[in-house]
Amino acid sequence: MSCAGLLLAGCSSRADEGAVSVAVIGDKDDPFESGNRLSYAGQLVREATSEGLVAMDETGEVVPAIAERWIVTEDGLSFFFRIRGSDWPDGDELDAASVKASLERAIQSLEGTTLGLDLQKIDEIRVMADRVLEVRLRGPMPQFLQMLAQPELGLRLDGQGTGPMRRLEGDEQMRLQPIAPQFRGLPELRAWDDNVLDVVISGIPAQRAVDAFRNGELEIVLNGRMSSFPLAETGPLSSGTLRLDATVGLFGLSFRNARGLLATAERREALSMAIDRPRLLQAFNLAGWVPTTRIVAPGLPGDRRAAGERWTGQSLEERRGEARRRIAEWTSSAGTAARLSVSLPQGPGSNLLFEKLAEDFASIGVTLQRAQPGEAADLRLVDRLARYAGARWFLNQFNCDISQPVCSPDADVLVDQSLDAPTADEAANLLAGAEGAMNDAEVFIPFGAPIRWSLVRGGVGGFSENRWGRHPLFPLAIAPIS
Template identity: 25%
Template sequence: MKKSKLKKLCAVTLALTLGMSVLVGCGGSANKTTAKAQVLTYNLNADPKTLDPALNASVDGAIVVSNTFEGLCKLDEKDKAIAGVAEKWDVSKDGTVYTFHLRDSKWSNGDTVKAGDFEYAWKRVLNPTTAAEYAYQMSYLKNANEYNQGKVVKETGVKATADDVGVKAIDDKTLEVTLAEPCSYFLELTAFPCYFPVNKALVENNSEWALKAETYISNGPFKMTDYKIKDQIVLEKNENYYGKDNVKLDKVNMKLVTEETSAWASYKTGDFDMVDVVPNSETQTALKDGTATAFKALGTYFYVLNLDKDKVSAIDPEAAKVLSDSRVRKALNLAVDRPSIVENITKGGQIPAHSFVAEGIPGPDGKDFAQKEYFSPKANIEEAKKLLAEAGYPDGKGFPTLIATYNPESGNGDIAQALQDMWKNNLGITVELQSQEWKVFQKTRTDGKYEIGRHAWLGDYVDPMTFLEMWQSTSGLNVAKYKSPEYDKLLQGAKVEQDATKRIDLMHKAEDVLMEDMPIVPLYYYVSVKGVKSYVKDVRVSPLGFIYFDKAYIEGK
């Protein structure tokens, strides 16, 4: 991919940088761009379920949203908060009250972005009728949980309303935010999509605003000018963006080709400048010849086991019975040989998992949070068979047939088949595979209409809590329907603990509980392999899964 040894060395060095975002290309400046129209064609490799910041819960949708919207803060190359729509802020001495002062900024239709747009957007996420999966991410706000869950306010003893939530527009340019407890990463949270503002005047009167380009009004570096489902999303420079002079691309054509082999072929012929996924069969060769680049990703690929007895019983009562047994769940986990998956299927340098929280999060002592090995990445067949026998199914006899559901994109089918073979050969049990289109599969998983499901998680911010809190009993992302009072108590304690060492210890104890109950089967920690042409400069690929085009440009195409 690179045109010189220097460029190749720079790309490799950046790709191996841990815990940081990566800039594609080795610099260059605006005065080096040509007068030719700056157009980048990128394949998203997905057809997003939704592009509404309040409702999106997938990385593909977040990539679109993060280039079209901007929050109070945005993230720098190290994924730390810097000024966004808020040009400055004040924090109370106790760390619970933030006063954000907004800069002069506009929506893509020319309307002024107001503090009230943020207040409306945040309360919209929390409104129970919105049914936002990420409502739990707003729980740091005072009385957010009470409003979202229909509980009473402690101070008044009266059922909470939106007015009780700790966010208030003081005037058009001042937003006051009150937290339930101090949060060391709250500024980073304000750069996350569910905290983005929406145009109140538009959204409250149009429930389908996010489905059409003409009504997709945003406030980020790009605006949407075309949206054809299963075809493309066209983003153009937003001339109303306050930082438009620093945006070099005129247009980003986001293609929605979900068949990665076809997308890769288009990339090889030059029809695509960048592709989000490299086929597993091409990964090793592409990494060697420079047509692909590996980026650090803070994420875990795993399978989730449905513990909702009622939902699973509607599919198969016997499946509900075995999945409710922690010995069975542990057996399913121990029967998996992770090194063989990353060496023979994914082939992109992924790391076999030994915990749920991914590697790459340093603690206050400088050590990686994921330092504990809860299970060997290699299959422990003897222990797995022992546990299955203790559950009443020696050598798999009498064990019901389970169904594992997945979406076929990005080599997921190959991994599903490998798991199917391991569970058959190592435990003597039969697992049928069910493939569903990505949009359909997301709903199936969210609705709990599955037995075993493919899953993956990229951190929303650089802290173990982003992995652990999704399994709290009140989390909208808890598709396992895992419920543990002990787990909830430990995480809640970690959220209010101000001593960094004690806080980390509480989260370690919470993961101990999670891995003992095993509602999930972690497989590997992510490495993000993407195809990026050598003439594509300064695209930022974050370990959190976001791809930012606001500083990107084309040079030498």
């Protein structure tokens, strides 16, 4: 990974302190995860200690990692990666054959996950020369490099990755130390040790993280979400401290059963029709948050449903009138009141969201109750960042093989057919059809884009807002090198 873009002004005052203190909102064990279903903190540590063929920088752009450069064939089907001259931590040569084996192990370990479904786009991985690897796709995928930059595809040999940071032993906190470039097959940089910092990362509940930041105990807080957003707006936090990512992803309600009131697509649609999306997060005072009725985020490259917002010919009251009719018909035939429960994460933001959802559902005759933590619920909040800018990521989240109580086999067939589409245009048409099939099945109630916020102390460099909500740790460790 090139360091030139990471040597940011404003970091020099930190160099004497030895470490950057980073809290990730979550559980204390999150940074220490070792599996393939990683929390946000686990992803940060994985990508810091086990880089993949490519990586993502602080702006959300794909940059070289183990592959120092690459070329793409004109048809978009083959990516040729030139492996940098380096070694694995145990001293074995980092060559194309060992990289191939590690990448295939990583892909195999992700079977049965939504990222595993995304990776089905890969047709074959071949060693072309000692330091040249080809990854061939089943069909063109403009977002392939972005998918390849995911933390779970960090390459390891015997459980150890090549950096760009190494893990030092710790208990409740994890300390990560940047590895000098010359030990990673990169040119040596003068005065490296004097101009880099360790990163100390810990998992902390939201309120504690905000309090510690306010008290000067932390320099960065990451992974703020809707549920904790009001905490970031309280207290003596300067306007330049709160950083918001204009993210892409899923934010809405999934169905946890298909019984009773939720047994038909028509009644599931009634719930979605009832929501006043422009006012849903009004209490959060979020400038620029754009609601949507779509499963796939509007405006992605190749979007074939650009004007595809639902119910555009109906006013909110007209939608609610039809929804009330459907609910009343069910309550009459079932002989019982319409009641549903929803599972939301703990936090003041969730409290505000629940109040608005309960009000919207009450407008069509449905009583909404909030489930207690760990209690089964009819509806559950989905708050998930997209891995890449493609419709297939959104659609794979509701694939029937990933144990969705409500899904669309017809949509899955179209998504599968898109893998072998000979052109990006044909793939986009198939994916648009799949989104339509999921709408018909009413598999999800979308709200809009996820909320992601961070707290960053003034003078800290290596942080930038980006649409993927990814804030890698290595850039935070680099101070200016003179």
